[in-house]
Amino acid sequence: MNEYTYAIIFGVVIGTITRIIMLRTDYRQYPTYLHGKIIHVSLGFIAASLGSLIVPAIMEKEYTAVTLLTVAATQFRDVRNMERNTLNEIDGYELVSRGKTYIEGIAISFESRNYLVIFTAFIATLIFILGNVFLAVIAAIICIVIAKVLMSGSTLKDIVDIEYQEVHFEGAGLYVDNIYIMNIGLPERQKEILKYGMGFILVPKNMNEINTIANLGQRQAILHDVSVSLGVFKDSGTPALTPLIKRDLDDGRLGVFVLPQVRDIEKAKKIIGSVPVLESAIKMPSKSSTHNS
Amino acid sequence: MMLEKAILAIITMDKSKVDGGAPIFICGTKKELELIAASLEAITDGIAHALSDELFIIVKH
The missing domain is CATH 3.30.1360 (Gyrase A; domain 2)
Structure with a gap:
């Protein structure tokens, strides 16, 4: 245990919760089954960990740790690929197919959601360390609301x-x-x-x-x-x-x-x-x- | 070359109006024409399109 432990745990929890909240919004489209959800919650957890680990790294002047974020970017691009591939595979068996544009739209949003998780976890941890737990909770709630707004595009x-x-x-x-x-x-x-x-x-x-x-x-x-x-x-x-x-x-x-x-x-x-x-x-x-x- | 659409069969009551590569089915009555078109549609997974009352084609889309 050190001075950052609680802050990191807080950031990770908030980040993962953000991912779960965003996962609920698209139940109608995908994923509607348990295993798909587990994959995305786990990836959300990883994203949240990355987001919250950055803050202590900067505090300790370990600036090279930021390069870890590039790994994250690669990782989440893979998430987009994974979604695209899965949906493309099953699309041929739909009576009325989704179409490539729709699949691309879903894949993009899965990738960007992970970045929002990183961002939320980062802010939550930062405020936790610089301020206190109450401020951090408020900041986290604001982040989640912003993420929600950003993620709901317009409808027909x-x-x-x-x-x-x-x-x-x-x-x-x-x-x-x-x-x-x-x-x-x-x-x-x-x-x-x-x-x-x-x-x-x-x-x-x-x-x-x-x-x-x-x-x-x-x-x-x-x-x-x-x-x-x-x-x-x-x-x-x-x-x-x-x-x-x-x-x-x-x-x-x-x-x-x-x-x-x-x-x-x-x-x-x-x-x-x-x-x-x-x-x-x-x-x-x-x-x-x-x-x- | 991949053909996206193709005429799989022609069903007609007037042989003089059609000719060419696709299989041609000649029917005596309108009822027979519709019956054969319906069967062919089901068998070939195509769509029966009516060009006129006595000329149907089955097209694979």
Whole structure:
């Protein structure tokens, strides 16, 4: 035991708690099972240890210890790779796949969460050593709140208006509102689709959003989330029953065609609204100087 | 080269309208046409698309 022991333990505990709190926020997507959680809590523990060990190292003038952080960076880049690989592997077996953009989004957030843990543990330990335990608790709570805010990106309801539209056929063409989805030849299939299909129109609120929701990965994420939450009327070998999103080229509206097992319009609207806006899909043409001139 | 889409079969009631590489199934009635299209769709894991009332194609997507 030395003067730093309690501070380090405090930092590690706070860091690990931060990781656990952030792990809870994404239960809907991943990981939903115990072993996945253990992996991430353990990695969070390692991150927290690294964060809190830095402070005593600096206090003792062991500046080279900071190089340990580069090891941490490599380690957590591997976390991103691990997530990407796992999700890519299992994505082929999903009835409605997540899509690469969604997977990348999840992988990035797993990596960045570990950095937030390092940061929280660092601050908590620092305040503990410089101040006292009460100040440290307050600082830790502030850090956790900031981490929470940083980690909750915007959702689709912030950038689009969602309207329900019955799906309908014109000849063999399936339409949601005026947006053509696909050609379904068999009357039998058409009946199934009219019975189980639901259509939604997503109206973007401005120019940036038109480009963001046009992203194919973002569209796949919408289909995946709806299919996971409401079930999907589909099996392998029935490609005609595939949820699809097509775009109105005139104004950038999206026509969402889904086949949920739970046909509840309000629920479906809520679920579409809470689909995360994927970081890699976000476009900001309004920030370009040419666009504004 | 990987083909992303391919026409696996053509089902028609009018032989004079089609020709070419894909297997062609000729049917006498609309009902038979739909029945064969449905079976082929299930067997080939493709989608039956209607080009006109008497011409269906099975496409692998």
